[in-house]
Amino acid sequence: MSTEARAVHFPAADWDGGVHPYRVGHRKLGMWLFIVSDSLTFSALLMGYAYLRASNVWPTPFPFYPSIVFSSVMTFCLLSSSLTMVFAVSASSRRDLATARKWILGTIFFGIAFLVLHLIEWNHLITEGLRPFSLPAHWVSTFTTTDGKLPSPLFGATFFTITGLHMFHVATGAVYLGVIAARIKKLKHEDVEISGLYWHFVDLVWMFVFPLIYILSVDVGGHLAK
Amino acid sequence: MSAHVEEEHFAGSNKLFTSIWVWLVVLTLVEIGLAYKPMALHLMLTILLGLSIIKAALIVAYFMHLKFERLSLILTIVPMLVVCICLLFVFFPDSFRSAGLRYEFKEQPPAAEEH
Amino acid sequence: MSVETHEAVHRHEPPTSFIRKYIFSLDHKVIGIQYIILALVAVIVGMTMSVLMRMNLSWPGTNWPILATLFPGGAPGGVINPEFYLSLVTMHGTIMVFFVLTTAPQGGFGNYFLPIQIGAEDMAFPVLNMLSFWVTLVGFIVILSAIFLSGSASTIGPIGGWTGYAPLSALGPIAGPGQGMGMNLWIISIAIFCVGSLLGALNFITTLLNMRTRGMSLMRMPLTCWAWFTTAVLALLSFPVLLGGGILLLLDRLAGTSFFIPGGLYVSGILSGTTPSFPIHTGGSPILWQHLFWFFGHPEVYIAILPGMGATSHILSTFARKPVFGYRAMVFAIFAIGLLGFFVWGHHMFISGMSPYSAMTFSILTLSIGVPSAVKTFNWLGTLWGARIRFTTPMLFAIGFVSLFVAGGITGLVLGQTSLDLPMHDTYFVLAHFHLVMGVASIFGMFAATYFWFPKMFGRMMSETLGKIHFWITFVGVYCIFVPMHVMGLVGMPRRYSQFTEYTFLSRLHPLVVFVSVVAIITVLTQFIFYFNLIWSIFKGKKAGPNPWDATTLEWTTASPPPHDNFAGVLPVVYRGPYEFAVPGAPNDFVMQTEPETEAERVGGNGHNGHRH
Amino acid sequence: MGRALAVIIWILTLGSVSIFFVKQWWFPAAISSHAAALDRQFLITIIVVGISFTAAQVALGYMVWKYRERPANDRAVYTHGSNRLEVIWTIVTAIIFIGLAVMGQSVWASLHFAKAPAGSFQVEVVAQQFQWNFHYAGHDGVFGRTDPSLIDDSALNFIGLDETDPNAKDDQTHSVIAIPVNRPVELILRSKDVIHNFWVPQLRFKQDLVPGMAIRVHFTANQTGKYELACAELCGQLHFKMKSYMLVLPEAEHQALMALPQEQFQSRITELLAKYPLPTY
Numbered sequence A: 001m002s003t004e005a006r007a008v009h010f011p012a013a014d015w016d017g018g019v020h021p022y023r024v025g026h027r028k029l030g031m032w033l034f035i036v037s038d039s040l041t042f043s044a045l046l047m048g049y050a051y052l053r054a055s056n057v058w059p060t061p062f063p064f065y066p067s068i069v070f071s072s073v074m075t076f077c078l079l080s081s082s083l084t085m086v087f088a089v090s091a092s093s094r095r096d097l098a099t100a101r102k103w104i105l106g107t108i109f110f111g112i113a114f115l116v117l118h119l120i121e122w123n124h125l126i127t128e129g130l131r132p133f134s135l136p137a138h139w140v141s142t143f144t145t146t147d148g149k150l151p152s153p154l155f156g157a158t159f160f161t162i163t164g165l166h167m168f169h170v171a172t173g174a175v176y177l178g179v180i181a182a183r184i185k186k187l188k189h190e191d192v193e194i195s196g197l198y199w200h201f202v203d204l205v206w207m208f209v210f211p212l213i214y215i216l217s218v219d220v221g222g223h224l225a226k
Numbered sequence B: 001m002s003a004h005v006e007e008e009h010f011a012g013s014n015k016l017f018t019s020i021w022v023w024l025v026v027l028t029l030v031e032i033g034l035a036y037k038p039m040a041l042h043l044m045l046t047i048l049l050g051l052s053i054i055k056a057a058l059i060v061a062y063f064m065h066l067k068f069e070r071l072s073l074i075l076t077i078v079p080m081l082v083v084c085i086c087l088l089f090v091f092f093p094d095s096f097r098s099a100g101l102r103y104e105f106k107e108q109p110p111a112a113e114e115h
Numbered sequence C: 001m002s003v004e005t006h007e008a009v010h011r012h013e014p015p016t017s018f019i020r021k022y023i024f025s026l027d028h029k030v031i032g033i034q035y036i037i038l039a040l041v042a043v044i045v046g047m048t049m050s051v052l053m054r055m056n057l058s059w060p061g062t063n064w065p066i067l068a069t070l071f072p073g074g075a076p077g078g079v080i081n082p083e084f085y086l087s088l089v090t091m092h093g094t095i096m097v098f099f100v101l102t103t104a105p106q107g108g109f110g111n112y113f114l115p116i117q118i119g120a121e122d123m124a125f126p127v128l129n130m131l132s133f134w135v136t137l138v139g140f141i142v143i144l145s146a147i148f149l150s151g152s153a154s155t156i157g158p159i160g161g162w163t164g165y166a167p168l169s170a171l172g173p174i175a176g177p178g179q180g181m182g183m184n185l186w187i188i189s190i191a192i193f194c195v196g197s198l199l200g201a202l203n204f205i206t207t208l209l210n211m212r213t214r215g216m217s218l219m220r221m222p223l224t225c226w227a228w229f230t231t232a233v234l235a236l237l238s239f240p241v242l243l244g245g246g247i248l249l250l251l252d253r254l255a256g257t258s259f260f261i262p263g264g265l266y267v268s269g270i271l272s273g274t275t276p277s278f279p280i281h282t283g284g285s286p287i288l289w290q291h292l293f294w295f296f297g298h299p300e301v302y303i304a305i306l307p308g309m310g311a312t313s314h315i316l317s318t319f320a321r322k323p324v325f326g327y328r329a330m331v332f333a334i335f336a337i338g339l340l341g342f343f344v345w346g347h348h349m350f351i352s353g354m355s356p357y358s359a360m361t362f363s364i365l366t367l368s369i370g371v372p373s374a375v376k377t378f379n380w381l382g383t384l385w386g387a388r389i390r391f392t393t394p395m396l397f398a399i400g401f402v403s404l405f406v407a408g409g410i411t412g413l414v415l416g417q418t419s420l421d422l423p424m425h426d427t428y429f430v431l432a433h434f435h436l437v438m439g440v441a442s443i444f445g446m447f448a449a450t451y452f453w454f455p456k457m458f459g460r461m462m463s464e465t466l467g468k469i470h471f472w473i474t475f476v477g478v479y480c481i482f483v484p485m486h487v488m489g490l491v492g493m494p495r496r497y498s499q500f501t502e503y504t505f506l507s508r509l510h511p512l513v514v515f516v517s518v519v520a521i522i523t524v525l526t527q528f529i530f531y532f533n534l535i536w537s538i539f540k541g542k543k544a545g546p547n548p549w550d551a552t553t554l555e556w557t558t559a560s561p562p563p564h565d566n567f568a569g570v571l572p573v574v575y576r577g578p579y580e581f582a583v584p585g586a587p588n589d590f591v592m593q594t595e596p597e598t599e600a601e602r603v604g605g606n607g608h609n610g611h612r613h
Numbered sequence D: 001m002g003r004a005l006a007v008i009i010w011i012l013t014l015g016s017v018s019i020f021f022v023k024q025w026w027f028p029a030a031i032s033s034h035a036a037a038l039d040r041q042f043l044i045t046i047i048v049v050g051i052s053f054t055a056a057q058v059a060l061g062y063m064v065w066k067y068r069e070r071p072a073n074d075r076a077v078y079t080h081g082s083n084r085l086e087v088i089w090t091i092v093t094a095i096i097f098i099g100l101a102v103m104g105q106s107v108w109a110s111l112h113f114a115k116a117p118a119g120s121f122q123v124e125v126v127a128q129q130f131q132w133n134f135h136y137a138g139h140d141g142v143f144g145r146t147d148p149s150l151i152d153d154s155a156l157n158f159i160g161l162d163e164t165d166p167n168a169k170d171d172q173t174h175s176v177i178a179i180p181v182n183r184p185v186e187l188i189l190r191s192k193d194v195i196h197n198f199w200v201p202q203l204r205f206k207q208d209l210v211p212g213m214a215i216r217v218h219f220t221a222n223q224t225g226k227y228e229l230a231c232a233e234l235c236g237q238l239h240f241k242m243k244s245y246m247l248v249l250p251e252a253e254h255q256a257l258m259a260l261p262q263e264q265f266q267s268r269i270t271e272l273l274a275k276y277p278l279p280t281y
């Protein structure tokens, strides 16, 4: 029933079928949609955090060292990993696969660095006594308000939940990129690009987690030190 | 085979990307600097969010390459996300309300295990 | 470059091994049927539970020996106890909403017919498609285990309603029976379900946007496709929020956090923080959970009905032998419902202690969402106007859908007003509202779809006689079940009460309660006619040609059942709108979408082929 | 077939409408000052939607009756709709719906936007699984301090009243709520464990009691008598049993009651419960 002769009469406009309206393949579009929904999960969690913080006495316990230094370096790692990732993608677009793979490995390296630093940072807090359900005793004493309101243990809860979920995304991303790097010869450029999308998304989420969780909880007066 | 539809070549030079990266790092440093500026929380919050949104925009536009995609894709992805996220802000009145209506009583400090 | 074919996503030959063909199949048609079977199984569980609930409500304290053996914990000595009743309510609601009305309409019929109707040879991501089904199935098994693995009274199934309000659902076993393992499993199952639906949703969206065949412009898509598409978008944007909420709720239960648990609680004789069994909780907000839940919950109810609306429009037009009245308006209405659906979740929280000012805003938005729904109703009537109606079973159910949707939707306008929600909230009035609109209108949509597409799916017709019997009893039945619930609500009958004997102001309702239960049992039994019809027709039904209903859309251009790649390798080309019935001068009273446009049409385009001129 | 379906639809419509308007099953007689306005709003709404419902169903039945396929027929009317009609019915329904929405706010606003008027009678409501506790300020009109850590079920101190607090000396507590007639009442709603819902059908009023929050609401009862009080939010196993009574008393009788110390208060309430019969339904 479909004869080319007829087809000539077809308006080839984007939305009239037979074309990819965005000039974007299935997988790439799918990844974009996944990113949309996943960022809503994070939005929901961050919104919950904001909601709870706004209605509670919130401790601001992060000292310059280690917390802020670490988290800043971590941020630096993620940003750099994004840079190496675009390098990888544009290399693969030139079908310069060797270079592409090199840059992907670089990305993975930064990703893992981020994870390691983050785990060390977690470890600091845990040894200090932070738990999902309670604050270290000396935080409580320090941040209790003058009228005797206690700081909220939700600090730990939100901190571990949100950073934890983000860490999970980074970890999966690293594995994902590992697979891409290994099979890069067999893959189309688009596949590399898609893995890039995911990785940048993980970076993007951190661009909100870092200021909201870390920067806004800096122990400016250095109360804990005293 | 639709590969010939999407131009294989990936717009944007490594030089451009590096400069974006520099911007992102600088903005991050600004944020860290802000952390130690004593100022009202809500002011700080707005500035930080502003900066974060700029950073996010840079990442999406250049690293995630959305700037070089078709407008129609941008118009599909961005608005629905923005609308939903904005809607979440409707929660806030109740956050303040529940703080205002909180039933006050003397909480005893938790028996948090010491180290 | 004006003419492009699709990239061949997966031109794999039809698999031969039984496993690859029917179990772990990548074929959207098989997956669709798997989803439908899942729904058909789930609905039996749900209906059985509703019958148990009705029996307990109208004949409290009666001894039903079988139950004693089935649920030693829930019905000791065969008498349903309150906690068991409540876990039945919870499971009934959850199973019906999630595993019946989110699977069959979208994952089932959507999966099967969306690709065919847009002229694609499969979904965009076959593997993802298979995954989302299996994930959903795991979710279903988990939720069943929540009630059926819990024999002893201490661990009855979850008690929280399908809305699982915190802190009841967050406190854990200390909050009483039904807050133990069952509740954990309930939350986990919901979380799993979220993931499954997300995968499904992005698959649907990608497929529809990227894989429409040549000539299948947006405005030439059948309304079913518009409905499935909008539904997918709703799912994509609302499920992640529930997922977030679910994670937090689970942490409250398992990690001792207190996202939804405020301070100073004193539960069943224990003060928060004084014993290890009840660790310190403080600072959480129960209302936060309600926000997170309903931000998902309201879009969810439209996820449940939109495919039904699509199917109804499609079937009405087909058997009215008449184009859909106001196709464009219908599309805009679907879209408006989808969009507004995100702005009204607060109408479930008027009484919850939410800020009364947001409540007012939500109320006004809520009633505005009635407008597109009204527009759809009027267009359905318009479609029937001047028609030549063929009263096949699917048509009967489609007409039933319109009737029931009006009946149920209209009471939404009562509930939507803040003031009137004061007496109505959490009474049987609400129950009546949503059972009519969701419990049966949506289900009628699915019945219509089943009777309509069965010939395409199995190459045989379903028995019209049985179908009509099924329709008459069910249609009258559900009116008799759910209309009386309105007045129960007026009198003040609260939801989720396992007995009404406690209150004198409810005593006068007893005759109604019994009446409802009797009709409910009859109606439920009638459903087995439908099941019998299904199974019998698969083997014995009379053979169906490719286009038994003289319909116009693409699924009717291919064989029944369609070949593995839907169109035997040749993608159809589309030349006109989806509902070209009764076209003056055309040889038949229906013109297929693949019918090339005549010279006359091409010159002076009559503007009815879905393109502006 | 067409005729049969039409008739069934019409019968069902008639049945559905009449089950409302026989008023055999209707709201119990109202006893609060805002109820009159609320009931009027409900009546208006139910009439509007009732008419729309009937109109829609009758129209549906009519189409089904008139346009069934008959052998002799030519084809159906070939039309893709009419933009004018679309615009008209969109605007009409929009006006009706938004109109209803706006009208529906007045009672709500009167109850929730305004603070309780000065001099209104205050009761602290502390709900728990599965029982109601009402805390009265006594004649000094000041509530004694309460604290969860002081709750002692064995001593029947369900709300954790601090006996050492001078203000608590004259406070009374009971599982029954006694309020004065024709005088604004302000409830301070709290919960000890999970969400409950304070609901007296005759009041046409409902409000969740959310743990961690002390929600203030107010209303005025204008009929003396004894009424059933129910919990309308799922709170666990015995949700359906979480029942108590609301006594609406003449001002004088109420004054006298509130002057009594706890023990006599208790026994007096028992008398009053006996004195006032439930409304007959």
Ligand code: HEA
Binding pocket: C163, C301, C302, C304, C305, C347, C348, C366, C367, C369, C370, C371, C373, C374, C375, C377, C405, C406, C407, C408, C409, C410, C411, C412, C413, C415, C416, C417, C421, C424, C425, C426, C430, C433, C434, C437, C438, C442, D048, D049, D052, D053, D056, D093, D096
């Ligand atoms: C398929 C599911 C579905 C659908 C489509 C709807 C549709 C609507 N719902 Fe419903 N609703 C539920 C499922 C659904 N609902 C569920 C499950 C609950 C309970 C959840 C729980 O608590 O467990 C609920 C609860 C619920 C509440 C909360 C009640 C409470 O708990 O206090 C409210 C309040 O506003 C509401 C409103 C509406 C409105 C205004 C619509 C509108 O979209 C309806 C629009 C339709 C019409 C208006 C009818 C057709 C129009 C005409 C015939 C035109 C002519 C009419 C006129 C001119 C008046 N619904």
Ligand code: HEA
Binding pocket: C036, C039, C040, C043, C047, C050, C051, C053, C054, C089, C090, C092, C093, C094, C096, C097, C100, C101, C104, C160, C161, C162, C163, C431, C435, C438, C439, C440, C443, C446, C447, C450, C474, C478, C481, C494, C495, C496, C497, C498, C520, C523, C524, C527, C530
């Ligand atoms: C789709 C949703 C759905 C459906 C179909 C039903 C169907 C029924 N429900 Fe249910 N119900 C809910 C959703 C649904 N319910 C929800 C969400 C709640 C709230 C739970 C809570 O409070 O948390 C509830 C609560 C609820 C209660 C209140 C319990 C309480 O609050 O105390 C009662 C009491 O009678 C009840 C009864 C019934 C009855 C008699 C039926 C039946 O109508 C009986 C007849 C059945 C049918 C007519 C359906 C037949 C369908 C098929 C055979 C499927 C075909 C499938 C395909 C074609 C793929 N339901």
Ligand code: CUA
Binding pocket: D128, D129, D130, D195, D196, D197, D231, D232, D233, D234, D235, D236, D239, D240, D242
């Ligand atoms: Cu308390 Cu229900």
Ligand SMILES: [Cu+2]
Binding pocket: C297, C298, C301, C344, C345, C347, C348
């Ligand atoms: Cu809703």
